[in-house]
Amino acid sequence: MGEAQDHDRVPLFSCKRSQIGLTAVRDDGVEKYNVIPGLDPGIHSPFLRHKSVDGRVKPGHDGVLLEVVLPIAKAAAPRHKAVRTVRIERGLRLAWGTMMATLSDIPGRVLLVGAGKMGGAMLEGWIGLGLDPARAAVIDPGPPPEVAALIEARGVALNPLNGSPPSVMLLAVKPQVAPDVLPRVAALANPDTLVVSVMAGRTIRFLEAAFPPGISVVRAIPNTPAAIGRGVTVAVPNAAVTPEQMSIADALLRATGGVEWVDDEALIDVATAVSGSGPAYVFLLAEALAQAGAAAGLPADMADRLARATVAGAGELMRQTGIDPAQLRKNVTSPKGTTAAALEVLMDETKGFGPLLTEAVAAATRRSRELAG
Numbered sequence: 001m002g003e004a005q006d007h008d009r010v011p012l013f014s015c016k017r018s019q020i021g022l023t024a025v026r027d028d029g030v031e032k033y034n035v036i037p038g039l040d041p042g043i044h045s046p047f048l049r050h051k052s053v054d055g056r057v058k059p060g061h062d063g064v065l066l067e068v069v070l071p072i073a074k075a076a077a078p079r080h081k082a083v084r085t086v087r088i089e090r091g092l093r094l095a096w097g098t099m100m101a102t103l104s105d106i107p108g109r110v111l112l113v114g115a116g117k118m119g120g121a122m123l124e125g126w127i128g129l130g131l132d133p134a135r136a137a138v139i140d141p142g143p144p145p146e147v148a149a150l151i152e153a154r155g156v157a158l159n160p161l162n163g164s165p166p167s168v169m170l171l172a173v174k175p176q177v178a179p180d181v182l183p184r185v186a187a188l189a190n191p192d193t194l195v196v197s198v199m200a201g202r203t204i205r206f207l208e209a210a211f212p213p214g215i216s217v218v219r220a221i222p223n224t225p226a227a228i229g230r231g232v233t234v235a236v237p238n239a240a241v242t243p244e245q246m247s248i249a250d251a252l253l254r255a256t257g258g259v260e261w262v263d264d265e266a267l268i269d270v271a272t273a274v275s276g277s278g279p280a281y282v283f284l285l286a287e288a289l290a291q292a293g294a295a296a297g298l299p300a301d302m303a304d305r306l307a308r309a310t311v312a313g314a315g316e317l318m319r320q321t322g323i324d325p326a327q328l329r330k331n332v333t334s335p336k337g338t339t340a341a342a343l344e345v346l347m348d349e350t351k352g353f354g355p356l357l358t359e360a361v362a363a364a365t366r367r368s369r370e371l372a373g
């Protein structure tokens with residue numbers, strides 16, 4: 001049983017739309033706060049309405065500093081929030097602001113179409129966090145060996161010939177094969193099936209057209225740190241998605257890291273260019289740093305080790321401290337020192353990282369739009 005299943009139940013409480021955010025509840029159940037989203041592991045609850053919430057502990061936040069928004073009557077102070085910083089400790093429990101906290105609560109079957117790098121990472125996350133493997137199924141003519149091993153070890157049905165329509169169908173095939181694959185898998189869905197696509201570029205409109213009218217669709221874009229539960233996903237629902245389906249999609253996507261929900265589908269193309277493709281830019285930085293080190297005289301294997309450790313350590317420093325990257329950069333930069341000399345090159349207004357990444361993100365955004373179909 002995974003860590004996230006060890007949640008103690010905390011009492012039901014109600015949450016108002018004006019109090020959007022995470023709700024924290026003390027052990028005694030007395031104090032309730034709504035918390036600014038943005039934690040890692042990320043938690044937010046953007047679609048709360050006036051309804052009871054099943055708050056369960058989301059572990060892994062001990063020691064994290066949070067800004068807590070104290071509830072203030074909206075009518076009394078529409079634009080004001082009382083904010084204070086608290087440190088999460090044992091006893092201050094973070095509660096998911098959705099009706100569903102664990103994957104074990106998902107009704108029906110979850111069908112994964114395409115179990116490659118991304119689909120495989122998601123499947124691993126789901127099973128690790130409590131989805132009953134007997135209620136998962138995979139359609140993929142040839143999953144990679146590590147995913148095939150997971151499927152076999154956990155007894156997940158592979159390419160089942162029949163079965164009841166899934167409650168969720170997650171599409172993780174390449175966008176280019178979607179026109180061929182979707183008509184075939186659409187026949188397996190029924191009108192209550194929630195379709196979640198992580199395909200780059202493929203729009204809600206494209207997805208809706210492949211399924212019966214009125215189908216619920218979530219378009220999402222994850223990234224590869226999903227494989228270690230440290231991904232980040234940006235997602236948008238179509239109008240047919242119910243609050244319950246939103247909770248289900250949120251739980252499935254959150255199994256691999258943080259989730260950000262947006263209302264504007266156009267943002268997904270940009271998010272694809274920033275966080276979806278972004279890990280590649282960071283790996284390229286590690287490669288280029290190693291090559292530059294080797295060119296400057298370091299043994300190649302040592303340059304590789306130094307570049308890896310530097311990129312990983314800098315990322316971890318940013319994550320663990322929550323300090324603004326610009327400040328972390330300044331912390332490295334001694335006046336008139338070595339970093340300042342390098343940054344003069346890298347921060348060049350016409351040839352530096354800034355304009356280069358702007359161009360790269362624009363190119364990836366354009367490509368995402370081209371893949372729309």
Ligand SMILES: NC(=O)C1=CN([C@@H]2O[C@H](COP(=O)(O)OP(=O)(O)OC[C@H]3O[C@@H](n4cnc5c(N)ncnc54)[C@H](OP(=O)(O)O)[C@@H]3O)[C@@H](O)[C@H]2O)C=CC1
Nearest residue numbers: 114115116117118139140142172173174175198199200222
């Ligand atoms: N990789 C990434 O960083 C990200 C990927 N995505 C999206 O995720 C999706 C998958 O990407 P990724 O995992 O990298 O790609 P992969 O190629 O690793 O995975 C796709 C899988 O789908 C399989 N497949 C091919 N045809 C079919 C079919 N007819 N029915 C079922 N499965 C089939 C492939 O098998 P085979 O290899 O034999 O063709 C493969 O196992 C893409 O749409 C991509 O845009 C989104 C965000 C980030």
Ligand SMILES: O=C(O)[C@@H]1CCC=N1
Nearest residue numbers: 200223272276277278
């Ligand atoms: O390169 C791609 O198209 C996919 C989507 C984002 C990351 N990989």
